[in-house]
Amino acid sequence: MIRVVRSELTRLGSPSLLLGGIGLMAFFGLLATVVVFVTAGSGSATLPGTQNITVAMLEAPDGMFAGLQTFAGMLGIVALVVWAMSATTDVSSGLIRLLVQAEPRRLLLLGGKIVALVVFTCAATLVATIMVMPMVQGLAKSAGVSTAAWQPQLVHTMITGYFHLTLCVLLWGVVGLCAGILTRSAGISIAIGIGYLLVFEGVLSMLLGSGQKWLPGAAFGAIASGGSADMAFTTALLLGAAYALAALVVAAVTFRRRDITA
Amino acid sequence: MSVISTERLTRRFGDVVAVRDLDLEILGGGVVGLVGPNGSGKSTLIRLLLGLIKPTSGTATVFGAPISHPLTYAARVGALVEGPAFVPTLSARTNLRSLARLRGIANRRVDEVLEAVGLLDRSKEPAKRFSLGMKQRLGIAAALLPDPELLVLDEPTNGLDPAGIVEIRTLLRRLGDEGRTVVVSSHLLSEIEAACDALAIVRFGDLLFSGPMSELVSRAGGCIEAQPEHIADVARLADLLASRGWTVSVREGDVLVDAPASQAADVNRAAAEAGMTLCALRPRNASLEDVFLRMTGTPREASA
Numbered sequence: 001m002i003r004v005v006r007s008e009l010t011r012l013g014s015p016s017l018l019l020g021g022i023g024l025m026a027f028f029g030l031l032a033t034v035v036v037f038v039t040a041g042s043g044s045a046t047l048p049g050t051q052n053i054t055v056a057m058l059e060a061p062d063g064m065f066a067g068l069q070t071f072a073g074m075l076g077i078v079a080l081v082v083w084a085m086s087a088t089t090d091v092s093s094g095l096i097r098l099l100v101q102a103e104p105r106r107l108l109l110l111g112g113k114i115v116a117l118v119v120f121t122c123a124a125t126l127v128a129t130i131m132v133m134p135m136v137q138g139l140a141k142s143a144g145v146s147t148a149a150w151q152p153q154l155v156h157t158m159i160t161g162y163f164h165l166t167l168c169v170l171l172w173g174v175v176g177l178c179a180g181i182l183t184r185s186a187g188i189s190i191a192i193g194i195g196y197l198l199v200f201e202g203v204l205s206m207l208l209g210s211g212q213k214w215l216p217g218a219a220f221g222a223i224a225s226g227g228s229a230d231m232a233f234t235t236a237l238l239l240g241a242a243y244a245l246a247a248l249v250v251a252a253v254t255f256r257r258r259d260i261t262a
Numbered sequence: 263m264s265v266i267s268t269e270r271l272t273r274r275f276g277d278v279v280a281v282r283d284l285d286l287e288i289l290g291g292g293v294v295g296l297v298g299p300n301g302s303g304k305s306t307l308i309r310l311l312l313g314l315i316k317p318t319s320g321t322a323t324v325f326g327a328p329i330s331h332p333l334t335y336a337a338r339v340g341a342l343v344e345g346p347a348f349v350p351t352l353s354a355r356t357n358l359r360s361l362a363r364l365r366g367i368a369n370r371r372v373d374e375v376l377e378a379v380g381l382l383d384r385s386k387e388p389a390k391r392f393s394l395g396m397k398q399r400l401g402i403a404a405a406l407l408p409d410p411e412l413l414v415l416d417e418p419t420n421g422l423d424p425a426g427i428v429e430i431r432t433l434l435r436r437l438g439d440e441g442r443t444v445v446v447s448s449h450l451l452s453e454i455e456a457a458c459d460a461l462a463i464v465r466f467g468d469l470l471f472s473g474p475m476s477e478l479v480s481r482a483g484g485c486i487e488a489q490p491e492h493i494a495d496v497a498r499l500a501d502l503l504a505s506r507g508w509t510v511s512v513r514e515g516d517v518l519v520d521a522p523a524s525q526a527a528d529v530n531r532a533a534a535e536a537g538m539t540l541c542a543l544r545p546r547n548a549s550l551e552d553v554f555l556r557m558t559g560t561p562r563e564a565s566a
Contacts, residue, residue, distance in 0.1 A: 007360050093347050094343075259309075260315060261309070
């Protein structure tokens with residue numbers, strides 16, 4: 001497994017993935033935080049599973065993470081793109097032929113890829129968090145948000161905030177990997193991910209009413225926020241894990257059985 | 263001991279039979295050519311042997327292990343299948359290091375194979391900047407990484423310039439002489455003829471010949487090349503000679519008659535009786551290409 005992970009990490013070191021994945025995540029993290037602090041209390045619509053941000057929420061002990069948590073779905077989409085591209089590029093480049101020939105245990109290959117992508121995603125989320133944190137103080141000051149409640153539990157808040165955010169982002173990544181393996185097309189996988197988050201789940205939410213909280217986007221959003229008014233963190237985590245497990249089983253069965261004709 | 267052995271190996275893709283009831287045995291050592299026109303099942307056979315796809319029916323072994331368990335022999339096999347494949351933004355060296363890590367191979371082997379294919383000086387450049395020929399060499403370097411006992415190369419000279427072709431041919435010859443088994447698929451018959459000790463010819467999934475190169479060439483015998491004065495008469499002459507019982511094929515304005523030189527006068531007489539004048543009539547020894555064309559009956563694909 002270690003051999004597979006090291007091999008995958010070497011390929012993930014590609015400049016395009018490093019700059020694209022980590023850079024985009026940091027960019028969206030900064031953008032989300034700016035938007036949240038600038039529009040706090042205006043009642044602007046957010047993503048599925050997230051709440052409209054009020055000044056009181058920003059002044060809460062975990063207020064510094066409000067931007068990242070509220071728009072965690074956007075960071076999740078970046079992870080979805082990276083994970084999907086990692087799966088589909090192997091096929092489109094023909095590299096999958098070399099990989100499977102060198103390591104015929106396909107589930108081991110897939111497992112190694114997942115571990116490597118988890119490492120990559122945790123690092124990318126960490127970079128985004130580290131870039132956002134110094135800026136939050138300035139944004140709070142300019143928006144007139146009191147930061148008095150932030151200080152006592154600063155380290156704890158940062159660790160738990162990062163943990164929740166990373167879990168959410170990883171779950172979106174798993175969805176991307178599954179879509180990538182199923183479709184073998186980066187474009188289609190990305191379209192599915194973005195289309196689902198921005199359009200389809202919104203439509204489903206209207207149809208399902210209170211049942212919308214069980215949808216993936218809502219559950220993943222609740223995980224990023226450490227729980228929501230609709231769903232406790234533990235429930236959201238279990239639901240997210242169930243979605244991820246289902247996606248991984250589908251991806252694993254498909255990858256193990258499929259002919260390598262690329 | 264046979265390195266590769268197949269028994270009634272069949273692979274279908276829907277209604278298309280890519281490999282049909284193939285019985286093939288490749289013994290260890292030397293360079294073996296796998297020849298056939300485009301779409302003849304060469305790449306499918308290679309994918310089956312490498313465990314990339316599963317057979318519809320039949321069995322096959324590599325180093326005595328069934329192809330259903332490719333892990334048993336994966337470390338002893340290096341392959342280039344349907345062209346080189348790399349992460350374009352990574353350097354040649356990083357691409358190979360990634361594959362070396364997957365196989366648990368030390369980094370120094372990366373430099374060894376880069377040197378073997380003449381890419382050591384340019385190993386820090388991204389693979390996307392490489393010409394097709396350089397990418398092909400990089401693909402061969404990747405196949406050489408595990409220092410394989412069996413090297414399977416699918417069209418390894420694709421995109422190479424003449425000097426590059428000679429280099430790769432020399433490399434293949436050297437690898438074969440070292441005692442490795444090198445299986446080279448190609449539709450470039452001149453390459454196969456120059457580099458291989460033995461040959462397997464496939465067409466539409468069927469095995470047409472398998473054995474030493476010398477056996478095939480000696481089996482071929484000679485032929486007569488007849489060229490009508492008017493190009494419009496080529497097809498008519500071919501039909502005429504075929505109707506007289508000769509086996510004929512047409513290539514580049516010539517009618518090739520499968521007959522010994524002693525029958526050249528009969529060919530000339532038959533053409534004259536039909537009102538056709540020949541501007542050239544010469545006996546020639548059959549080349550591998552002639553034999554191949556006769557066997558496969560697909561001159562255009564084979565010479566493409």
